[in-house]
Every structure is written in structure tokens, then in C-alpha cells.
Amino acid sequence: MHNYSSKLLEEAVEEFATxxxxxxxxxxxxxxxxxxxxxxxxxxxGQTVLRMKKEIVTCRECHNISDSELCHICSDPYRDKETxxxxxxxxxxxxIENTEQFSGTYHVLGxxxxxxxxxxxxxxxxDSLEMKVKTGLCKEVILALSTTMEGDTTNFYIxxxxxxxxxxxxxxxxxxxxxxxLEYADEVTLGRSLLNRTSFEETFKNSKHGT
Amino acid sequence: MHNYSSKLLEEAVEEFATxxxxxxxxxxxxxxxxxxxxxxxxxxxGQTVLRMKKEIVTCRECHNISDSELCHICSDPYRDKETxxxxxxxxxxxxIENTEQFSGTYHVLGxxxxxxxxxxxxxxxxDSLEMKVKTGLCKEVILALSTTMEGDTTNFYIxxxxxxxxxxxxxxxxxxxxxxxLEYADEVTLGRSLLNRTSFEETFKNSKHGT
Numbered sequence: 155m156h157n158y159s160s161k162l163l164e165e166a167v168e169e170f171a172t173x174x175x176x177x178x179x180x181x182x183x184x185x186x187x188x189x190x191x192x193x194x195x196x197x198x199x200g201q202t203v204l205r206m207k208k209e210i211v212t213c214r215e216c217h218n219i220s221d222s223e224l225c226h227i228c229s230d231p232y233r234d235k236e237t238x239x240x241x242x243x244x245x246x247x248x249x250i251e252n253t254e255q256f257s258g259t260y261h262v263l264g265x266x267x268x269x270x271x272x273x274x275x276x277x278x279x280x281d282s283l284e285m286k287v288k289t290g291l292c293k294e295v296i297l298a299l300s301t302t303m304e305g306d307t308t309n310f311y312i313x314x315x316x317x318x319x320x321x322x323x324x325x326x327x328x329x330x331x332x333x334x335x336l337e338y339a340d341e342v343t344l345g346r347s348l349l350n351r352t353s354f355e356e357t358f359k360n361s362k363h364g365t
Numbered sequence: 366m367h368n369y370s371s372k373l374l375e376e377a378v379e380e381f382a383t384x385x386x387x388x389x390x391x392x393x394x395x396x397x398x399x400x401x402x403x404x405x406x407x408x409x410x411g412q413t414v415l416r417m418k419k420e421i422v423t424c425r426e427c428h429n430i431s432d433s434e435l436c437h438i439c440s441d442p443y444r445d446k447e448t449x450x451x452x453x454x455x456x457x458x459x460x461i462e463n464t465e466q467f468s469g470t471y472h473v474l475g476x477x478x479x480x481x482x483x484x485x486x487x488x489x490x491x492d493s494l495e496m497k498v499k500t501g502l503c504k505e506v507i508l509a510l511s512t513t514m515e516g517d518t519t520n521f522y523i524x525x526x527x528x529x530x531x532x533x534x535x536x537x538x539x540x541x542x543x544x545x546x547l548e549y550a551d552e553v554t555l556g557r558s559l560l561n562r563t564s565f566e567e568t569f570k571n572s573k574h575g576t
Contacts, residue, residue, distance in 0.1 A: 157462040159424075159455065160432045166417040169410050173395045182456065184384045185417070189430070193418060199380050200414035203399065206377040207407040210400060213370075219400070221371045244370065245393065251368040 217262040217279045219244050227251075227259055234258040236293040238286065240312065242266050242305075246298060258296070261286070266299055266308040275311060283312070287321045294322040301328060327352075374400075428473040428490045430455050438462075438470055445469040447504040449497065451523065453477050453516075457509065469507070472497070477510055477519040486522060494523070498530045505533040512539060538563075 158164035163185065170181035188196050212218065213225035220226070227233055227247075237258030241247055247260050263278045286292045295316060299305035313323055329347035330339045339347075369375035374396060381392035399407050423429065424436035431437070438444055438458075448469030452458055458471050474489040497503045506527060510516035524534055540558035541550045550558075 157459050159429050159436050159438065159458060160421055162413075162417050162421050162432055163430055166413050169413045172406075172410075174398050175391070175394070180386070183386070186455065187385050188414065189418065189421060195383075196414065196418040199383075200411045200418075202373075202377050202380045203407065203414065204411035206373050206396070207400065207404060207411075210371055210373050218370050219374055221373055225370050227370065244397065247370060248368050 212262075216260045217264060217282070218247055218260060232257070235291065237296065238283075238292050238294070239296040239298050240283065241298050242300065250298065258294075261295075263299075263308070266304045267311055268304045268307075278308075280312070280315065284315060287316050287319045290320075292321060294324060297323065297325040423473075427471045428475060428493070429458055429471060443468070446502065448507065449494075449503050449505070450507040450509050451494065452509050453511065461509065469505075472506075474510075474519070477515045478522055479515045479518075489519075491523070491526065495526060498527050498532045501531075503532060505535060508534065508536040 158167070166185045167178060167181045170176055170184050171178050188199065210219055210221065211223065213220040213228055214223055215228040216225060218225045218227065234257050238261050239250060239256060239258055240261045240263060241250070242263055242265060244262060247262060250256050261279065261283050265273050265278055267273060267275055287295065297309045297312060299308055309325065316323060327350060328343065329350065330336060330344060336344065377396045378389060378392045381387055381395050382389050399410065421430055421432065422434065424431040424439055425434055426439040427436060429436045429438065445468050449472050450461060450467060450469055451472045451474060452461070453474055453476060455473060458473060461467050472490065472494050476484050476489055478484060478486055498506065508520045508523060510519055520536065527534060538561060539554065540561065541547060541555060547555065
């Protein structure tokens with residue numbers, strides 16, 4: 155699509171097309187939608203984008219996105235500061251928070267080690283994680299990264315860096331998802347489920363806690 | 366997804382989620398992408414949205430989106446003002462302009478008659494179309510609407526309103542698309558192709574004109 159009848163329209167389409175997963179055609183649809191809305195609504199849309207970038211900060215403790223210097227999880231006195239769940243991004247924090255099963259705090263790495271994308275350990279918030287462990291503030295580090303090659307590499311790197319300190323390093327249980335048919339589970343997952351089998355009583359106890 | 370760690374983040378996600386075809390998850394991805402960009406770029410994004418809504422106007426002649434009161438097509442002295450192509454939206458103007466086969470001008474209806482969506486003739490720019498025909502400024506009206514039920518209804522409505530004036534009313538040729546196999550063409554289209562068959566010499570002449 156070219157031949158825009160307005161330079162400004164073209165500019166707006168170009169801006170929206172820089173967003174991930176949005177091509178020119180979709181961008182045009184979004185812009186024309188906005189043009190049809192009330193002045194006030196579009197004004198609010200634009201202002202929100204401007205304010206968001208200016209006012210959103212990252213928490214100085216966990217590096218999560220926050221409105222203040224210390225996020226609402228890190229500043230919550232009822233959250234366990236000694237149990238730190240290490241995640242890749244803020245989206246993982248939201249996923250785990252939605253389970254309502256975790257009362258510890260988080261540490262957002264801001265990515266995972268991925269040489270293909272040029273992301274090395276120095277690009278992640280590993281120094282501040284090590285500092286929390288070194289100072290003895292943290293008793294358990296839960297590694298909650300994806301089970302991909304990059305996730306495993308990052309897990310192993312963090313383990314090597316932290317294991318000399320007196321800290322417990324755990325990782326999320328991997329296994330057959332609840333509700334899944336064994337028949338259709340892939341063999342690696344099923345194998346891991348078998349190896350890491352848990353006491354039935356413990357599972358029972360945990361599920362009661364959960365509800 | 367809920368449990369946003371920042372009120373502003375949540376607000377921004379809600380804003381993006383009002384766009385057509387964008388759900389909360391996609392909105393979050395877009396917002397997190399913007400947050401990772403340079404301040405300057407996000408500033409530019411927000412300002413473009415604000416300026417676009419304030420400065421884009423519709424052409425007083427053809428109702429196309431424009432930067433000035435008269436769009437660049439209507440103000441072009443080489444465009445034929447007596448041949449007006451009636452389209453539903455600005456996107457159709459762009460599609461036809463991309464063919465580089467049309468040297469007339471446009472008339473953007475701003476929709477088509479669709480009782481299901483509560484759009485009646487009064488919601489479209491039909492009065493100004495009729496005015497152009499009435500005053501004799503326009504010699505040919507080309508109806509270039511979709512071949513849907515709503516498009517046909519609108520075509521028929523416009524025809525009824527304009528046919529008493531001395532104006533030629535034509536419609537786009539419908540037929541088997543170029544490059545398509547006859548075997549796979551639907552029967553209605555193929556039937557229309559047969560009924561509206563054109564002189565081979567004329568087709569040959571036209572295709573030479575086109576290139």
C-alpha cells in the first residue's frame with residue numbers, strides 16, 4: 155500500500171508499523187480507526203503513550219516495571235524477601251502472580267542469555283541478583299525460566315555463579331500439565347514427570363493449600 | 366492477564382486494547398515494546414497520534430482524508446473532474462490509485478448502506494454527490510463498491526437517486542480475475558464474465574494503453 159492521500163496519515167501508519175507484528179495494512183486499519191474516534195479519546199491515547207514512557211520506572215530491587223522506585227511487591231511487608239523467583243520478563247511475573255501461589259519476591263532478568271541475539275550475561279540484571287545472595291538477604295533462588303536451550307543455558311550460568319554461596323537454588327517442576335492426557339504428552343516431559351515424581355501425600359496437601 | 370505491576374502500564378494496555386483486532390495480550394506486547402524503545406522514538410509516536418487527529422481533515426470535494434482543505438487529487442489540474450469514482454472508504458481510493466489506470470476523481474461515501482450496522486443513506490456523503498451531478502459538473506459516475514449485499518443495495522440506491530439527471534452511471538467490470546484458472550472460478554463470477562464479455566480488440570487496445 156502506498157499513495158497515501160495525506161502525509162500525516164502516512165507518518166502515523168509508519169509509526170504503528172514499527173510495532174511488532176503490525177504490518178502496513180494493519181497499521182492503516184488502526185490509524186483509520188483512531189481517526190474515526192472522538193477527539194478526546196485520541197488525545198487520551200496519545201497522552202497515555204507519552205506519560206507511560208516518561209513516568210514508568212523499573213523497581214530498584216526486582217527490576218520489575220513500576221510506578222515508583224520500589225514496586226508494590228517489593229514494598230509489601232507480607233511478601234517473603236528471602237525467597238526470590240528469577241524470571242525473564244515482567245510478563246512472567248504477571249503469570250506467576252495470577253496463580254496466587256507465590257508469596258515471595260521476584261527478580262526480573264530483562265532477558266535470557268542468547269548468543270544468537272547478542273544477549274550476554276552482562277546485559278541481564280545478574281550483578282544485583284548476586285548481590286542479594288552475597289549479602290545473605292536471599293535464602294532461596296527459584297529459577298523460573300523457559301525450558302528452551304537459552305533458558306537452560308541461563309539457568310546453568312546462574313547456578314555456577316551462585317552455588318558457592320549458602321543459598322538454596324531450585325527450579326520449577328516440569329511435568330505433564332494438569333488436565334493433559336498421558337497418551338499425548340511428549341516423551342521428554344513424561345520422562346521428567348516420572349523422574350521427579352512427588353509423594354502423593356505431599357501433592358494432596360499442596361492442592362488443599364492451593365484452594 | 367491482570368495483576369499489572371504499574372497503573373500506568375495497565376492504562377496504556379487498556380488504550381491499545383481498544384484498537385480493532387488487538388486483545389489485551391497483544392496490547393501488552395506492544396506497550397512493552399514501546400517501553401524498550403528510546404525516549405525520543407516513543408515521544409514521536411505519541412506526538413504523531415496527537416497531531417494526526419488534530420491536523421488531518423477531509424477534502425471538501427471528495428471527502429477523502431487530506432492534509433489540506435482540498436486533497437492533492439482534487440487540486441490536480443490534470444485529473445478529470447467530470448468522471449467521479451464512488452468508493453466506500455479511503456482504502457479503496459488507495460487501491461485504485463495503485464492501479465495507475467484512473468485519471469478521474471473520487472467521491473468517498475464514508476461507508477455503505479447497512480441496516481444491520483445502523484448505517485442509512487443519511488450517514489453517507491450522498492447529498493454532496495448528488496449536488497455534483499445536479500450542477501452538471503459530473504458526466505460519469507463509476508460505482509466502485511464491494512460486490513456484497515450492502516454494496517449492491519448502495520449501488521441501487523445511488524442509481525435511483527441519480528438516474529433522472531443526465532449522467533452516465535457505470536460500475537466496475539466483474540469477472541474472472543487475471544491469472545485465475547477457469548476451473549476454480551465460482552459460477553456466479555464466471556457467469557457474469559460471460560454475460561459481460563468484451564470485444565477482444567478492445568481488450569487488446571486497453572491492455573496496450575495500460576502498459
